[in-house]
Amino acid sequence: MVNLILTQIRSEMGKLELDETFTARAEINELLLRELDISTDPWGVKVTRVELRDIVPSKAVQDSMELQMAAERRKRAAVLTSEGERESAVNSARGRAEADVLGAEARQKAAILDAEADQKAIVLRAQAYRQEEVLKAQATSEAMQVIARTLKADPGARDALQFLLAKNYIETSEEIGTSGSSKVMFMDPRSIPATLEGMRSIVGSLDAADIKQPES
Numbered sequence: 637m638v639n640l641i642l643t644q645i646r647s648e649m650g651k652l653e654l655d656e657t658f659t660a661r662a663e664i665n666e667l668l669l670r671e672l673d674i675s676t677d678p679w680g681v682k683v684t685r686v687e688l689r690d691i692v693p694s695k696a697v698q699d700s701m702e703l704q705m706a707a708e709r710r711k712r713a714a715v716l717t718s719e720g721e722r723e724s725a726v727n728s729a730r731g732r733a734e735a736d737v738l739g740a741e742a743r744q745k746a747a748i749l750d751a752e753a754d755q756k757a758i759v760l761r762a763q764a765y766r767q768e769e770v771l772k773a774q775a776t777s778e779a780m781q782v783i784a785r786t787l788k789a790d791p792g793a794r795d796a797l798q799f800l801l802a803k804n805y806i807e808t809s810e811e812i813g814t815s816g817s818s819k820v821m822f823m824d825p826r827s828i829p830a831t832l833e834g835m836r837s838i839v840g841s842l843d844a845a846d847i848k849q850p851e852s
Contacts, residue, residue: 637676644671645688654701661688 652660668686676683693701705707 637672639682641668641672641686644668654697654704657691657693661691664688699768 645664645668648664649657652664665686665688668688669683672686673683
């Protein structure tokens with residue numbers, strides 16, 4: 637039975653890796669129990685328990701195990717170091733990517749805000765210009781209504797109106813004459829006699845007392 641047990645132990649231990657010989661003791665005991673019980677059954681012996689008390693490897697095996705353990709520790713340390721470096725690189729790249737995305741979003745929002753501000757400014761200027769034109773049109777319309785009522789009430793005011801138009805034309809001509817741009821003026825010849833006649837009527841209707849003498 638001793639020889640059988642030793643042979644069986646050698647057979648089972650040979651199937652295991654070096655590290656497994658210290659961690660698979662319960663499995664080895666179970667295998668030995670089963671094999672020994674079968675082998676000793678013809679002898680009338682019943683094996684109920686098998687227990688490995690100690691496993692003592694040789695000096696060479698111990699040295700090999702120590703080298704293996706040291707190599708395993710170095711490998712694990714290298715793996716942990718590389719994983720740490722990889723995670724650090726991934727985190728750095730992810731941080732740069734997020735920073736780029738945030739920067740792009742900020743620039744996009746700034747561009748949108750600038751465009752909205754420009755749009756609002758254009759709309760406000762257009763509204764102000766439109767309101768100004770409306771006020772001008774209203775003023776012009778009111779002025780024309782006043783002139784129409786005046787002409788209707790006093791037909792002689794037509795000469796005064798022609799005089800004002802002639803005066804406005806002369807002032808405009810002076811402004812054009814003093815400008816540095818090209819000077820081209822167009823006037824309807826048919827309006828000149830009427831204008832001169834209006835000026836003549838107004839000047840002729842003034843009394844000597846109405847004309848102020850220049851101060852000496």
